[in-house]
Amino acid sequence: MRALLTGIATTLLLLLNTLTLIGPMLLIALLKVVLPGQRLRDACSRGVMWVAEAWAENDKRIFAALIPTHWDIRGGDRLRKDTSYLVISNHQSWVDIPALVQAFNRKAPYFKFFLKKELIWVPFLGLAFWALDYPFMKRYSKAFLEKHPEMKGKDLEITKAACEKFKRLPVTVVNYLEGTRCTPAKQARQGSPYRHLLKPKSGGVAFVLAALGEQLDAILDVTLVYPGNGVPGFWTLLSGQVPRVIVDIQTRELNPALWQGDYENDAKFRQSVQGWVNQLWEEKDARIDQLRAELNRNA
Numbered sequence: 047m048r049a050l051l052t053g054i055a056t057t058l059l060l061l062l063n064t065l066t067l068i069g070p071m072l073l074i075a076l077l078k079v080v081l082p083g084q085r086l087r088d089a090c091s092r093g094v095m096w097v098a099e100a101w102a103e104n105d106k107r108i109f110a111a112l113i114p115t116h117w118d119i120r121g122g123d124r125l126r127k128d129t130s131y132l133v134i135s136n137h138q139s140w141v142d143i144p145a146l147v148q149a150f151n152r153k154a155p156y157f158k159f160f161l162k163k164e165l166i167w168v169p170f171l172g173l174a175f176w177a178l179d180y181p182f183m184k185r186y187s188k189a190f191l192e193k194h195p196e197m198k199g200k201d202l203e204i205t206k207a208a209c210e211k212f213k214r215l216p217v218t219v220v221n222y223l224e225g226t227r228c229t230p231a232k233q234a235r236q237g238s239p240y241r242h243l244l245k246p247k248s249g250g251v252a253f254v255l256a257a258l259g260e261q262l263d264a265i266l267d268v269t270l271v272y273p274g275n276g277v278p279g280f281w282t283l284l285s286g287q288v289p290r291v292i293v294d295i296q297t298r299e300l301n302p303a304l305w306q307g308d309y310e311n312d313a314k315f316r317q318s319v320q321g322w323v324n325q326l327w328e329e330k331d332a333r334i335d336q337l338r339a340e341l342n343r344n345a
Contacts, residue, residue, distance in 0.1 A: 053285030056112045060284075063104045064170050068177075071097040075177035088214055094177055095156045095215075101174075102151040109144065113286040117148040121295030122266065125153040130217050130261045132254060133157065135268035136243055136330060137222040140280040141288065145270055149293045150218060154266075157218040160250065179211055209257030218266075219258065221251050223323065229277075240327060242334040248323040252309040252316075259305030265298040269330055271337040292337050 071094055078090035109115065125131075131154055135142065150157060161180050166172040212219060223246035226232065238244050255262070271292040272278055278288045304322060307315030 049285040049287055052112055053281055056108060056284040059108045059112070060105060063101060063108065064174070067097055067101045068170055068174055071101075071177045072173060084214070091179070091215055098156050098174075098178055099152055102147045105144070106148060106151065113283065113288075115283065115286070115288045116290045117145065117293065118290055119149050119293045119295070121297065122149060122153065125150070126263070127153070127155055128216055129263040130155060130212070130258060131219070131264060131266050132251070132258070132262050133218055133220045133266045133268055134223060134251065134326070135220065136270055136334070137224050137227050138270065138272070138277045139227060141272070141278050141283045141291065142270055144283065145291050145293050146220065146268070149268070149295060154218045155216040157220045158212065159220050181207070209254055212258060213261060219254055221254060223247055223251060223327070240331045243327055243331050246323045246327045248320045249309065251323065252319045255305040256309065259300065259302065262300055265300060267296040267298050267326065267330070269294040269333050269337065271334055271341065273341050290341070292341070294333065294337060
């Protein structure tokens, strides 16, 4: 009963926070559409980000007041708001999003996700995602692309267009290399060689680096680990049943060679980027083993 009441109270307060701030956010976003001049539109973009940060900070206060989750954030002590970052993270649950909010809100520029197109229809949040200029991606299966080869590469075109918008203001771009949440069933279907991860996709991150490489200060390599053998759902978090979340942040310097090539047309460069991504993923898989072992020792 206590978990149920906690979950209801947390949900209602999060909803109230959203309803209170989504109006101003949408108003500023609409002004950005109609106002002339790039300077005014960029000012509106900054206004939208300010509202989003206030929204996220209020969510943090609600979590702190109502749920006992300990956000064990490691690293990221020297983050700045006047530069841009690329966040690369494993992806397991909707709880990953609040974890990133806890780690980065008001410490780095407000983050941008590449979202599934269907999320634009989520009540309230879909409008907020639109106002925040989050790029919506349409994912196609291999079978669909075989029947409709003209759709191949459309997701990368969206990535390129989104990155053009990101160039004008500091931004934290979040890229989930797995492309979807990792589950044992998906690992089995893929034949993933990793213990805790799906196979990474290098195309999206290659285009982000190509578009923003000179602008990016660093890569923030984030590893998220939850206690126990399972992965908590969002309700599990809202109802106060997630005791601890590890957010491990390793800052990695950027090698200019990662964006000084043609990923689409240069096979050698493409293999180089893919090799870098695979090495990153092998290290992350081992890092998850280390963090899980630590959780088990302290359980």
